[in-house]
Amino acid sequence: MPLPLLPPLNALRAFKVASLTGSFSLAADEMCVSQGAVSRHIAKLEDYLGVRLFDRTNREVRLTEVGAQYAAELQVAFERIEQATLRLHSERQRDRLKIGVFPSLANTWVMAKLQEYQSLHPDLALDIVCQTMFSDVDTHALDVMSMNTTLAYEGTQYLPLLEVELSPVCTAEIAEQIGDDPAALTQFTTLHSLRRPDHWAKWLEAAGIDPASCRATRHFENSALAYQASVAGMGVAISLTRSDNLLPVYRDLVRPFPLTLPIEESYGFAWRPSALQSPPVADFVAWFREQKRLHDSTSLSSDTLADQSDVEAFAA
Incomplete structure (x- = not known):
């Protein structure tokens, strides 16, 4: 008896x-x-099944009744495939951990802690992938990955x-040239991340400066490259975090102005709950959660003192 044919898996x-x-x-x-x-894949699937899965208009697509039922059944099937794959992966690779890290996190204490974790687990094969964006597809290929509050997947x-x-x-040197007036930034090169094009504008507006008045700009693929350009003296970058969070190589960077602008966003690690079935993943997550608690308990006061000393030095 021939096996039943499956629909195209990509579709x-x-x-x-x-x-x-x-x-x-x-x-x-x-x-x-x-x-x-995507449209072609779904049209191919509809042709294969002989049913319409989506109602399409000029503005939106909406699941048909049969499409919604099919989607619910497929979700269960995909979850079972994921769980079976995870169990096999965990059994065959108990000593391997795959981590995805944003370049912006790789510039901070997070990378130092990854090295510390590796030192504590010398027999663990710790694979680190560094890229500026991770998709939902990566949640299957990686155990833990960088994410932020605006991008975390359901x-x-x-x-x-x-x-x-x-x-x-x-x-x-550049801070001394700028002085203590933020308006002087219009005479200097500002370094921008293409991934976060609005960050400079938000800070400048908070400082009462028209972002359009800063005409000398350079753009980089990500914030990490902008930091490196700033260290090289190419201009002024916009930092995403407190100075004590950065690796020592960036500690020579100073804040020429006391104004900092908190925004409702954070960077961190994300993982699928099912990944915690793997002991290395569960241990890694628990360890990093404790490191975050310890870091927070020791960094706030020192950061405040450092910022105050910077301001006093440039105001003198």
Whole structure:
């Protein structure tokens, strides 16, 4: 008796993501493909099944009744596949941990703690992937990954590690040239991250400066590169976090102004709850949660003192 044929797996995955997001364009972003590719996958699946899964209009797509039922059944199937894969993965690779890290986190105490964790577990194969964005697909390939409060995927657990707090940073030489008036920034090169194009504008507006008046700008793929350019004396970067959170290589950067701008965003680690079935993942998450608590308990007062001394030095 021949086995029943399965629908095209790529089409099933496109349908699953589109049914969860309610949008072909959002599904395309999550899968890192074009919207047209998602539309073609779903049309192919509809042809295969002989039913319409989505009602389409010029403005939106909506699951049909049969599409909603099919999506619910597929979700259960995908979860069972994920659980079976995780069990096999855990059994075969108990001594391996795969971590995805944003470059912005790699510049901070988080990277130092990753090294410390590796030292505590010398037999653990710790694989670290550094990239500026992780998709929902990566939650299956990685045990733990960088995420922030604006990007965390539904169904993942999240541990905030760094609260976002914007402030300009530069070398002491440039800070001396700028002086204590934020308006002087319009005469200097500001260094921007393409991933966070609004951060400089938010701080400048809080300082009462029209962002358009800062015409000398340079743009980088991410904040990490902007920090490095600032260390090299190329201009003034916008820091995402307190100075005590940065690795020592960036400690020579100073804040020329006392104004910091907290925003409702944080960076941290995320993981699927099912990943905690793996002992290395559960241990890593528990250890990092404790490191975050210890870091917070010792850093707030020292950061305040450091900022005050910087302000007094440049105001003198």
